[in-house]
Amino acid sequence: MTGDLRGRAAIVGVADAASPTGQLERTGRDLEAAMVAEALADAGLTLDDVDGVCHTTSSMGLAESLGIHPTFTDSTNTGGSSFEVHAEHAAAAIAGGLCEVVVSVYASTPRSDRRLGRPPRRPARGVDDPLVEWELPYGLRLPMAPYAMAATRHMAEFGTSPEQLAQIAVSTRAWAAMNPRARYREPITVDDVLASPFECEPLHRLDCCLVTDGAGAFVMTSAERARALAKPPVYVLGAASCHDHAMISQMPDLTTTPGVVSGRRAFAAAGLGPDDVDLLMGYDSFTITALLHLEDLGFCAKGEGGPFVADGRTGPGGALPMNTNGGGLSYTHPGMYGMFLIVEAVRQLRGECGERQVPDVDVAVAHGSGLVLSCMSTLVLGTGATL
């Protein structure tokens, strides 16, 4: 996204569903339709207004289910960052006149699927997938093991400690304590994280995201149309994506993600930098994931993520509020978490977050991470004051 797209499109409606039980009543298309209805109502729009759809599996199946006939369609799936990529594509499509109102929706219910005896929705892997030939024979546990490898490499290169990684989980839990819908709200300590069992060493259970049901949607339209709608528009100031590998053995440098590229390009488009950011929603599939974002987006230098987070800087009252909904670590994580980054960023920018509201948020970054640190996608979002 280049600078001339800055502020041309805005997110005008959001919805998400999560529960302290980790389970939701609705599933599948039923749950998607409920999210679309809620996000459209939030925007003050109706289904008749929608002429663009984004979905990670089938935008055509979604449109058929909703009974609409869109002129913009996007079935991009980059894993957890898919929804940031959808937002990037939607903003460009709206600015280019391909469509006017785009909906992206996500629903995933792994816990309810298990309860209902449905088979887990794991990605189907053919024998021609290099992962099957070169990684799975070694007992690689996905998705934890590749992230654990990134952690050992970061520790060896930069001296990052398990305590520093644990602090990310602790700070995130402190935010979750203020979210009534979060799966886990009880405060935890660094010692609690370190005392939880190893999943893939050096990552403990509390370094790892949840597995919950969850769903969400956002609605985007042109800046002109957005100003006539129900809520204050949240403008797309910059958006960019980059990927460099699909399996971890092909990642060029396990301590540096393609977020370096997506972040630099998104900030350049926005004409802003890390110092301008009031809120970071940084994909936290694991504590190491969030730490790498802090470095790669330029909030601190490469290798300094550990000391950067160690004083609780990303928690309530800290200088850089991060993952104020409680994140994938404590709020919800249905598999592809990026939708929830956008929803929380929009609500914070609108001032709708109640007890956990960060004061005076004008610029928020939603930074998605997909697959195994593979595809990073960065959205810089802002209030009307940033135009």
Next chain:
Amino acid sequence: MTGAGRLEPPVGQGAEPFWEGTRDRQLLLPWCTACRRPFFYPRPFCPVCLGRDIEWRRASGDGSVYAFTVEHRTEGVPFAGGAPFVVGLVALDEGVRLMANIVGCPTGDVRVGMAVTVSWEALSDGRHLPLFTPQPGERAS
């Protein structure tokens, strides 16, 4: 650790020489004759120049641990050896990186930078799977 229960690797496009070499416990790498360097994983073309003039050369089998994890649970993973076990990325001296189990020492002894050398585990069809073990002289910490 035993081999039973492993997911045995299929032979992908362009990887036939690699897997045939493992029958004789030889670690072969594909080299692009135009770029004059090896690449990994094997495929029918060079991932730098897309050239198809590929030469197979025997690797030293030596390298070092680039990164690793100790897997403490095997839930959802076909691997009968039992946890804990080590999955690592090994940087071969020839300049390519590949995934393998690090065996032949306690899991707690594996370190980033540890010098390792290839060892072999038999597969059911006569091929072997490359694993890595600490080089002599690598002392436990």
